[in-house]
Amino acid sequence: MALSLVLALVIPLGEKHPWTQGGPDGPIQLTDPTVHLEEDLRRPKDTRVLTYVSDDGEPHYLRTVALSDFSDDGLRLVPMQLNRFGLDRASSQPGREVTLDVTMGPIRSEYLPAAFTPRRIDAAGEWLFDPATLTLVASGADRTAQTINLDYSVTSVVPTADRDEIATAAAGAVDDPVYLTVPSLSPEVTALTNEVVAGATTAGGKALAIQDFLRSDEFTYTLTAPTVAANSVLDAFLLEDRSGYCIHFAAAMVAMARMEGIGARMAIGFTGGTQLEDGSFEVSSHDAHAWPELYFDSLGWIPFEPTPAVDGAGMPDPTATPTTTGGPSASPTGSETTTAPPTTASPTPTPGTGGQGGGSARIALTILAVLLGIAVLGCVPAVVRVAVRLRRLRPGQSAEAAIDGAWTEAGALFADYALAWPSVSPGRAAAAAVTQLPPQGAAAFAALGSTLERSRFARDGDAGTQVTAQVTALRHAIDRAATPAQRLRARFLPRSLWPGRR
Template identity: 30%
Template sequence: MTTRAKLTVYSALATALASLCMLPLLTTRSWLTHAVLVVGVVSAVGVGMRRSPLYRWSVPVAQLLVLLLLMLIGFAGSGMTAGVLPGADALRVLGRVFSSGVDDIGQYAIPAPPTAGLRLILVSAVGLIAVLVDTIAVTYRRAALAGLPLLALFSIGNGLAGEHGSWVWFCLAAAGYLALLFAEGQDRVSRWGRVFRGGARGTVTSSQVSLGGQQVGVLALALALLLPVFLPRWDLGLLDSGSGGSSGGGPGGSVATSLDPLVSLESAITKPSNNELLSYTLDSDLAEQTYLRTGSLDQFDGTNWKLSSTVVTALPATLPAPEGLHDPNVPHIEGDFRVSDQLEKSWLPMPYPAASVKVPERDDWKLDPMTRTVVPANDKPIRGLHYQVSALDLRPTADELRAAPPAPQDVREHYTALPSDLPSVVADQARAVTANARTDYDRATALVNWFTGPQFKYDTSVEGGTGSNAIAVFLRDRRGFCVHFASTMAAMARVLKIPARVAVGFTPGDTKDGRNYSVTGRMYHAWPELYFSGYGWMRFEPTPSRGVPARYTEASSAPTTAPTQQPTVAATSAAAAPAPSSSSDCTAKQRQLGDCGPKGKAVSQAAEESWLLSGQVLGTLGVVLALIALLLIPMFWRTAVRRRRLGGGGRRRPGGDGPTELTDAQVLAAWDELVDSAWDLGIPPDESRTPRSAARRITETAHLDAEAAAAAGRLALATERVLYAPAGQVTTAPLAADVRTARRALQADAGRRGRIRALLLPPSSAQLWWRISDAVRAARTAVATRTGRAVEAVTGPVRRVFTRRKRSGPGA
C-alpha cells in the first residue's frame, strides 16, 4: 500500500473514531452508520482526485460537492429526481431540514430524538471534519495539523454529551490520531533511510524508529488517562464536561430542554419491551380507560409537530385551572405513582388534567403552563421517583360536547394554524369525511370512525414522521402507527377549524386486582386532543386496535373497554391482524385487540429513520462491495506485483531504476514483468524459448517500434547474461525504464479493449491462483506429515510391542 493510501485510510479511521464521542447525543446510534459511509465515500473521492493531474485545491472542492450530494440524497428525498439527481427544490428542502435541526438543538436535551434535522447536522459535521482531515493530512501532507479538526470534533461532542461522555471516546479518538501520525512518521523515516545510508553499525531501520514512536504515543495516552486520577479535580479537562446544560432557575421562567416524547416514540422504542416503566394506583372506576399524559405539541410547521414555547415556570403547589374549563367544581381522582429504573428520561406521566402534583424536592421541577406539562429541571433523571397526582375527573357526554360553543378567537387562531404548503389532499379528505357532520364534535367523531375503519392498517414498518409529506404518504397508503394517526387527525381537525394538538404518553396500564396498574414499554402512545369550550382539551382515539376510546365517543365509534396491550411504535407485523383465537390462553383483552394469532407470529422490526440505514440496503451494499472487491483482486494483485518488480512506493525494489549495479534478482524481475505484460496484452508466454527468442516473438507479434524493440532486446540480453554468463558480470542498465517502454508499445498495439481487459482481468493473475493452490497443497502435505508423525508417536510403541510378542510365539 502506498503512503498516500495509508494516510487516506488512517485519516478516515481517525475521523470515524473521533465521531464516536457523539453517540450519546441521540437516542439511537444508526446515524453513525450513515456518517461512516459518508466518510468512506469522501475519502474515496480524495483518492481518485489525487490521481488526476488537477491542482491540489480541487481535491477538497470535489469532496465538498460530493458531500453536498450525499446530504441531498439522504435528507432531501422529496426534492430529488429519481432519488439521486437534485431537483429544483432540493436545496430548499435540505435547508428546511437543517433549520428544523437547529430548532431541535435548542428544544431537546441529551440524548435527543433522531430527528431528520439533528441527523443531518451530525452526519454533515462528521463529513466536513473528514474533508478537513483528509485535506490536511493527505493532500497537503501535514498530519500533525489534522489533529485540530479532530480535537474540535471531540471537544464539541464530548461537551454536549455532558455526563453521558466517557473516557473511552477520548481513548479511541486519541488512538486514531496517533495511528495517523505513525503512518506519516513511517513515510518520513523511510525517506530518510533512502537518503542517509550509514554503515552496519550506524544503520537505524524505520521499524525501530516506529516502535519507539509507538511506545512514546502509548505512554502519552496512558498518562493522559491515568494522571487526572491522582490530581485535584478542576473540572476543566476534556474528559469532564460538567453536568450538561441547565434549565435555568430565574423567577420569570426558564427554558425547558427535556426530551420531546413524541419524536422519541418513533425511534427510541424499536421493539416490544415488557420492562415495567412505572406502576401506580388510581381511585377511579374508569382507571382502565385513563391515559397517562406526559405532554403535548401545539405547533405544526409542516416539518413536524413541536412546542411553540419552551418557557417553564416554578412548579406551584396547585396547578392553575385548565384552559377552557368553566365548571371548577369537578370531582378529583387521586393517584400514587412509582417510576422504575427502566424509565430514565421523561416528562412526568400524569392523568389529564392534573390539579396538583406532590414530588420530592419541588424546586427540581418546572411547569409548562401552556400544555400543563411537568418537566424535571436540568434534565434530571426520573428513575426511582415516587410522586402523587390529583387530577380532575372530567366526564362530559356526547351531547354536551356537541352543544359546546365555539372556541375563543385566540384559541382558534393559535391551534388551527397550518403551514402554507400543506398538501391539498389533507383538506380535501377532511371535508369529504365530515361532509354530513354539523358540529365540531360530530366532525371529530367522523374522523375517528374513518381512521378506525377497515381501510386503515396499523403498521410500524413504514417510515416515521409527522410532517406534511409524511401525512400525505399516510393518507395515500393508509398504513402507519399511532404517531401517523394522531398527527394526521390533528392536522385535518385544524383544516376544519377545530383547535387541535398532539398529546403523548402512555395508554392505561395492566392490572390484576383492579387497583394496582403496571405500565410497560408496550404502552407508549400518541393521540390528538381537541378543544371544546367549557371542557377544555378532550382526548380522541383514531388509532385502530390500539388505545381505549373515550366514553363520550363510544356512541359514535366501536366501543372498547380495555387498554392496549401493544406498543404504538414498537415493531409489529405489517400484515393485517390475524383472526382472534378461541384458545384458553387468549384473554378477552387480547381478542379485542386482534392479538390472538399463532404463538409463533413473527414480529418485524421498525423501519430505520433513513433509507440509507435500512438493513436491506446495507446488506445489499455489503454484498455488492464484496463482489466488486472480489472481481478487482486480480487487478490489485497485478498492480502490486508490477510495483514490486519495477520499484514503487518510495523505496528501491527488484528491477528498479537506480544507477548502481543490479542484482540477478532485479534483472530476472524485470524480465518476468515484460513476459507477464505481454501475456496480459494477448501474447501468452512460451517456456521453450530462450529470452532472446521470446523477445523477438513479442516484438514481431505486437509490431513494436524500434525503440520498444531495442528495450526488449536489452532486457533479453541482460537476462541471458544472468542465466548463462560466468559469475561476476553485472548489469547497470535502467531495466525498469526499458520494461515501461516496451509495455507502452504493447498497450498501443492491443487497442482499448485489450488494455481494459489487461487492467481489470489480467491473464497473468492466474499465477496468483497457482500460488494459492501450491500453498494449500503444501499446507495439506505438512498437516498430513505432522499428523502421521503424531499418530506414529502414539501408536508406534504399542505396535512394536505386539510385533515382538507375535515373533516370540505362544510358547515363548
C-alpha cells in the first residue's frame, strides 16, 4: 500500500459538505485503501515509503485509515464527516503522548500516516480529519500530491493498556451500530467462535482468546490467498485452509469480536518499520499492513495483532505472552495464623521387620531407576529430532538458508510419518502428494513449494519470512491426520534421523 492508493471503489462522503469551513466546493472522493495492499506486499522490489524519528525511541504502527462497514464483500470505508478544526479535542483515548517527526518519500497519498490516536499535526498543505476514526485526509486542489517528500510532525496519544488490563475489560458502548454489525458468515464460524472464547468470562478475555487462536500454529501466513476478505473467503479461511495474509487475519478477528458483542473495525497502515543506525525507523511498501481495533470500556480503541507472521513491535501489549500467576502464597497473610502439627515419638520398629522392608524398598528403587533410564534413552531420538528442527528453522538466517531449511524439514516430516516424498519440482510437489495429505497439509505444502520456487527463480528476498509458518502448519496437519501409532513412531523413532530411511 505504498500510499499510491489507486481508485477502485470511489466512495462519496455524503450530500452535505463534510467540513467546517474553508473546504472545497464538493464532497471529497476517497479510494478503497485495501485495493493495493496486496500489490505492495507482493511487490518484488521493496520501496521506501517514509522514515520517522520517535521521541521515545520506539517503533510505532502508522495508521492511515480504519474500515468499519462489514458487508458480504468484506470491510469497506463508511462516509466520513470531515472537520478542519478540533483534532486535539476529538478523542479522549487514554494513553501516553508520543511525537513522530516523519519524512515521506516521493509517494502520493490522500491519507497521512500517524500513530493512533493523532492529536496534533504540523504539516504543509490542507488537512482534514474524521472525528469517528481520526483518519487524516488531504484536502485542496492537488491533494494527493501533498505527501510527496513531505516533512511533518504528528503528536499522538498511544494506548498503554497491557494484557492484564485488557483481560479484565468490558466491552465499551460504541456510538455507531456499524461497529457491531456481524457479517453473514456460516453457522460453523459462529460455533468456532463460541469454542474459541469458551474459557473467557470478559470481553477483553474473549478478544485475547481470539487473537491467540489466530496467532497459533493452526494458521499459516501466505500471500497466495485470495485478495479479498469476503464472507465466503473468511469461511474458508477459518474453517478449511486457515492460510492468508494480514487482511484475512484482521477481518476474521473483527468478525469474531463482533459476534461476541465487542465493537471492532480494521485499521490499514504500516508496521513500525526497521530501525536504522541513527535511531530512525524506515518504513517500506512491504511493511503495509492491516490489523483490528476493538473498543473497551475505560480503555477506548485498542489495537490487536492476530497475524502470526508479524511480531507486533510498535503495538501495545496484547500480543505479549500472558504472565503465569502462581498459586496462593505459602506464607500466611492478615490475621491468619498457622499451628504446627503436634510432634509424636517415632514408633520403635519391631525386630525383624525393618530389614525386610528396607530390602523391598531397594529393589523397588532399582527397578524404578532402570525404567527411568530406559525412558530417558527412549526420549533421546525425540530430543535430537526437535533440536534438528529448531536448527533448520532458526530465526536470523538468510532467506535462502531459511527456505532450504524449511524444505529439508518438510522432507524429514514425510520420512517421520512414513509418507512417500514426491520426486518432482517444488511447485508440483503438493499436487503429487495430495492423496497422502489432509487438505490443510496440502495447502501448506503447496504454499511452501511455491515460496521455494519464487525465491529461486523470481529472487523474492522476503520469502524466507513465510516458510517457518508454512512448514509448521504442514507438521500440525500431518500429525492431526496420523494414527496414534504413527504419532508415537514419528516422535520417538523418527525415521529422518537415520540416513537412507526417507
